[in-house]
Amino acid sequence: MAKNRVSATVNGDAVEFLCETQQTLLDVLRDELRLTGTKEGCGTGDCGACSVTVDGRLMCSCLMLGVEAQGKSIKTIEGMANGEALHPLQRKFLEHAALQCGVCTPGMLIAARSLLERNPDPTEQEVRYGLAGNLCRCTGYHKIVEAVLDAAREMRGA
Amino acid sequence: MSTMVKYEEKPLKIVGTRPIRPDGVDKVTGRARFAADYSLPGQLIGKVLRSPHAHARIKSVDTTAAQSLPGVKAVVTRDDFADMPSEFAAAGELTINFRDVTRNMMAREKVLYDGHPVAAVAAISESIAREALKLIKVEYEVLPHVIDVVEAMKPDAPLLHEEQFTDGVTPKPDKPSNIAKRLVFARGDLEAGFKQADIVVEREFNTKPVHQGYIEPQACLASASEDGQVELWTGTQGHFVFRAQCAKVLQMDVGKLRVVPTELGGGFGGKNNIYTEPLAIALSRKSHRPVKMVMTREEVFRATGPTSGANVKVKIGCTKDGRIIAAEAELNFQAGAFAGSSVGMACPCTFTRYDIDNVKVVGHDVTVNRPKVAAYRAPGAPIIVFGVESVIDELAKTLGIDPIEFRLKNAAKEGTQTYYGPKLGPIGYIETLNKAKAHPHYSAPLGLNQGRGIATGFWFNIGMETSSRLNVNEDGTVTLIMGTVDVAGGSRASMAMMVAEELGIAYDRVRPVIGDTTTLGFNFITAGSRGTFAGGMAAVLSARQAIERLRQRVAQIREVALEDVLWKDGSAVPAPGSAKQFTPMSLVEIARMAGKTGGSISGQSEINAQGAGPGFCTHIVDVEVDKQTGAVKILRYTIVQDVGKAIHPAYVEGQMQGAAVQGIGWSLNEEYFYGADGVLQNPGFLDYRVPVASDVPYIDTVIVEVPNPNHPYGVRGCGEVSIIPPIAAISNAINNAMGVRLRSQPMSPPVVLKALGEAAGGKSKG
Amino acid sequence: MARISLSNELKPYTGGETRLALEVTSVRQLFEVLGEQYPDLRPYLEAGIAVAIDGEIYQDALLQPIGGGSEVLLFTKIAGG
Numbered sequence A: 001m002a003k004n005r006v007s008a009t010v011n012g013d014a015v016e017f018l019c020e021t022q023q024t025l026l027d028v029l030r031d032e033l034r035l036t037g038t039k040e041g042c043g044t045g046d047c048g049a050c051s052v053t054v055d056g057r058l059m060c061s062c063l064m065l066g067v068e069a070q071g072k073s074i075k076t077i078e079g080m081a082n083g084e085a086l087h088p089l090q091r092k093f094l095e096h097a098a099l100q101c102g103v104c105t106p107g108m109l110i111a112a113r114s115l116l117e118r119n120p121d122p123t124e125q126e127v128r129y130g131l132a133g134n135l136c137r138c139t140g141y142h143k144i145v146e147a148v149l150d151a152a153r154e155m156r157g158a
Numbered sequence B: 001m002s003t004m005v006k007y008e009e010k011p012l013k014i015v016g017t018r019p020i021r022p023d024g025v026d027k028v029t030g031r032a033r034f035a036a037d038y039s040l041p042g043q044l045i046g047k048v049l050r051s052p053h054a055h056a057r058i059k060s061v062d063t064t065a066a067q068s069l070p071g072v073k074a075v076v077t078r079d080d081f082a083d084m085p086s087e088f089a090a091a092g093e094l095t096i097n098f099r100d101v102t103r104n105m106m107a108r109e110k111v112l113y114d115g116h117p118v119a120a121v122a123a124i125s126e127s128i129a130r131e132a133l134k135l136i137k138v139e140y141e142v143l144p145h146v147i148d149v150v151e152a153m154k155p156d157a158p159l160l161h162e163e164q165f166t167d168g169v170t171p172k173p174d175k176p177s178n179i180a181k182r183l184v185f186a187r188g189d190l191e192a193g194f195k196q197a198d199i200v201v202e203r204e205f206n207t208k209p210v211h212q213g214y215i216e217p218q219a220c221l222a223s224a225s226e227d228g229q230v231e232l233w234t235g236t237q238g239h240f241v242f243r244a245q246c247a248k249v250l251q252m253d254v255g256k257l258r259v260v261p262t263e264l265g266g267g268f269g270g271k272n273n274i275y276t277e278p279l280a281i282a283l284s285r286k287s288h289r290p291v292k293m294v295m296t297r298e299e300v301f302r303a304t305g306p307t308s309g310a311n312v313k314v315k316i317g318c319t320k321d322g323r324i325i326a327a328e329a330e331l332n333f334q335a336g337a338f339a340g341s342s343v344g345m346a347c348p349c350t351f352t353r354y355d356i357d358n359v360k361v362v363g364h365d366v367t368v369n370r371p372k373v374a375a376y377r378a379p380g381a382p383i384i385v386f387g388v389e390s391v392i393d394e395l396a397k398t399l400g401i402d403p404i405e406f407r408l409k410n411a412a413k414e415g416t417q418t419y420y421g422p423k424l425g426p427i428g429y430i431e432t433l434n435k436a437k438a439h440p441h442y443s444a445p446l447g448l449n450q451g452r453g454i455a456t457g458f459w460f461n462i463g464m465e466t467s468s469r470l471n472v473n474e475d476g477t478v479t480l481i482m483g484t485v486d487v488a489g490g491s492r493a494s495m496a497m498m499v500a501e502e503l504g505i506a507y508d509r510v511r512p513v514i515g516d517t518t519t520l521g522f523n524f525i526t527a528g529s530r531g532t533f534a535g536g537m538a539a540v541l542s543a544r545q546a547i548e549r550l551r552q553r554v555a556q557i558r559e560v561a562l563e564d565v566l567w568k569d570g571s572a573v574p575a576p577g578s579a580k581q582f583t584p585m586s587l588v589e590i591a592r593m594a595g596k597t598g599g600s601i602s603g604q605s606e607i608n609a610q611g612a613g614p615g616f617c618t619h620i621v622d623v624e625v626d627k628q629t630g631a632v633k634i635l636r637y638t639i640v641q642d643v644g645k646a647i648h649p650a651y652v653e654g655q656m657q658g659a660a661v662q663g664i665g666w667s668l669n670e671e672y673f674y675g676a677d678g679v680l681q682n683p684g685f686l687d688y689r690v691p692v693a694s695d696v697p698y699i700d701t702v703i704v705e706v707p708n709p710n711h712p713y714g715v716r717g718c719g720e721v722s723i724i725p726p727i728a729a730i731s732n733a734i735n736n737a738m739g740v741r742l743r744s745q746p747m748s749p750p751v752v753l754k755a756l757g758e759a760a761g762g763k764s765k766g
Numbered sequence C: 001m002a003r004i005s006l007s008n009e010l011k012p013y014t015g016g017e018t019r020l021a022l023e024v025t026s027v028r029q030l031f032e033v034l035g036e037q038y039p040d041l042r043p044y045l046e047a048g049i050a051v052a053i054d055g056e057i058y059q060d061a062l063l064q065p066i067g068g069g070s071e072v073l074l075f076t077k078i079a080g081g
Helices: A025-032 A088-095 A105-118 A124-130 A142-156 B024-029 B098-105 B126-134 B190-196 B239-249 B277-287 B297-303 B343-349 B381-399 B403-410 B429-438 B491-503 B531-558 B587-597 B649-668 B726-738 B749-760 C008-013 C027-037 C039-047
Strands: A004-010 A013-019 A051-054 A057-060 A073-075 B044-050 B056-062 B072-076 B088-090 B095-097 B117-123 B137-142 B179-187 B199-207 B219-224 B230-234 B257-261 B291-294 B310-318 B324-336 B358-367 B450-459 B464-472 B478-482 B510-514 B565-568 B571-574 B601-609 B615-625 B632-642 B699-704 C002-006 C019-022 C049-053 C056-059 C071-076
Touching (some): A013 A025, A025 A051, A051 A105, A057 A105, A088 A105, A088 A142, A088 B024, A124 A142, B044 B126, B044 B277, B056 B117, B072 B126, B072 B277, B088 B239, B088 C039, B095 B098, B117 B126, B117 B277, B179 B343, B179 C008, B190 B310, B190 B324, B199 B381, B219 B277, B230 B239, B230 B277, B239 B257, B239 B277, B277 B291, B310 B381, B324 B343, B343 B358, B343 B381, B381 B403, B381 B450, B381 B726, B403 B429, B403 B450, B429 B450, B429 B615, B429 B632, B429 B699, B450 B726, B464 B531, B464 B587, B478 B491, B478 B531, B491 B510, B531 B571, B531 B587, B531 B601, B587 B601, B632 B726, B649 B699, C002 C008, C002 C027, C008 C039, C008 C071, C027 C049, C039 C049
Parallel strands (some): A004 A073, B044 B291, B230 B257, B324 B358, B478 B510, B632 B699, C002 C071
Antiparallel strands (some): A004 A013, A051 A073, B044 B117, B056 B137, B072 B117, B088 B095, B179 B358, B199 B310, B219 B230, B310 B324, B450 B615, B464 B478, B464 B601, B565 B571, B615 B632, C002 C019, C049 C071
């Protein structure tokens, strides 16, 4: 099967990859670029475990083709921490016990970061609706919502 | 050794605090490796061809065209696996029969459900593997199927297994049946009991199968070598049990199979059994290449085990002052394609929250053309408790007694004789009821179309085989190797905390890891809320053995008797009152000298943990019903649960909250839809709707600690019991709000709307 | 003699018998004697029976001693998800 050559930026690094036309961005990230932090929970855009940002916009990477990444800037969980320093959301997820199995966590963190970029001071309800595209089966969401609100508070310097 | 370690009350420094889990940073940075994240050089991708029929005889399977497709390296069918005789083994929930295990992983004579595997291929890419599946020709003779449990129990129902005769019936039946087993639990004189009762309520309830809904689909990677050695990486709740099952169905030596448990992306009972693992190994053997198999979400829904759907009948009689005299229940549970539902667990859970003299519970395990059910968090109990706690609510309401008061009048306590076996030991049921009653939630005002419901749960919890090892490293840090998979609850943190407490060192000086099957003796699956109970007991015993050896070493070094050496706060110190004084040695100092004084120091334990303490809980829920749409909104939710001892309270709360929200999904949204053709119509998260963040409120938790006398820190296990009450609690709350009584699950908007309409037409009563 | 009772759900495999007095000193001996007396019970003894000895529950504990006057109850083994 003929493969397509694609150039993109992933977590700030210029990358080139070959992919089959039907391969999704998620397939490319995981299988071609070996960035396995982004998870596949459903492959149909229903669970949010594969959330990444593409040119700053929150996306399910399973709903986008690898070839569509041409020229785009993609950010994944692997690029969320700044060296030693975890992102405040990452830190608050740990402190609030907002994760259990950890499969939804990368997508949840990417979605939460995107939410706080759009709305730095969300209410509890806004957090719940903002993360409604990300399924978590372990936590019951209680501690995730607490962690996001606490991270937002810290990031606002409140 | 069957082991019971007694509880000792002592001042605690680490147990009961909230440190960060050792697997945490890897999970927030994407570094944690789940099964689908593993790859090997030269690996192939394996895919499964699945039955499109609910029930059909397989006349032929022709793989010639698939095998000749370029890039296809191996194909396996039923011909590649040996048949297995009937033989039972424990696998987390009930027992499994290897005759069925081998037929469930790859159909033999018949396909028994939509999604049943009929062949598997391994190819150099996923796209070629998928192409190859299309080239496999399977000739089916389609047979009539049966999906519903009540239908399947009828004598003229389509029969799944011609050789299945109902077990537990005397005389032995001479005609085969879909009823695999009949169970009867009884105590006292039921008829006399009901005669004494002033009021008797009898109701029937129906529930649909629901899936565990773990976000990580099953995945594995197998590598077989030419000398018969096999390595398997897989997401499992119990790698030793997976090793046993794979070795059995593949007829290989257990010692030749090494199973490495990867980080587990949720299980909830659904990852107790093998699915693609033996297929991947067989494909790897045939192709001489590593084979990776990852299920799609559709495959997870079509072919892995949900819990049973069921039909249950409950009859309870009580006196005017609210004392339950007699109780009877019939539980008809779907087992799926093969016998072995959770009905055997559900029967003893039916009434075991109450002290009742006259009880009879009859259970039926019924095969139907659906995927073989698997365990799901307190398997079976939520289904029957929905019925029982609804009837209790109705009785309390009829008598005008407060529902918590009614339960207190009948509550089980230490010494209560159960109808399934033993008397109960020290338990905290009454404590949960009293704390719930005193909670501000219970007396908070309610608005229009709002209602409050309560319900309670009981779960046994278990011990079982467990091994662990503790190595004191040369700098005094400690490596703790456990064989009980951390199924996400944070048991690695809890084990490290208990070990640090025992050794008297800091939590972050202990690194807990889950060892593969070559590192430790056998470990049973992490199920039955046993992880922190049994795993913790093994870890504590390993630490105590290491302490004993550390003391021995110090006695040798300091030239004193062993009894002169006491272990205190991470150091060997002179025992009080001992004649022989010596300079204390810290763990670090001993560890540094260990190599030159006889070698490194470790502790280990191999136990069969006994004495698990039952868990009880009481839930309070407020709902608001939308009269226009029938939608039920959860406004407020409070859980009061006895956990024995919360080693890490935040992770215990997480178990309680997670269980309750799974129960909320079960109550309001989740169900399987099958077409008339027996094909599953909603195999995806879009149409099988699990709760999202905006569906639920904060879940308030109250931890009750009535110590389990048979655990060094009093642990009971906390993972399961809180999934039991939600369905009943929510149904009771809907009744409190609107006066309608719903007796089927899910209580989805169309169902609620219909019930409200009927009530308005005067057809329903509460 | 230990006093042995079998939980009701095991009745079909013992021809209805639920109470026995047996001269046994361990769970292993008890299972052997019961297996000989009731062959239909044997598969359950192998895979699915728990015992309570004087109120304390044991599973997979063949070597557990049974004292002279002990009350022993056999019932279905317990597991979970």
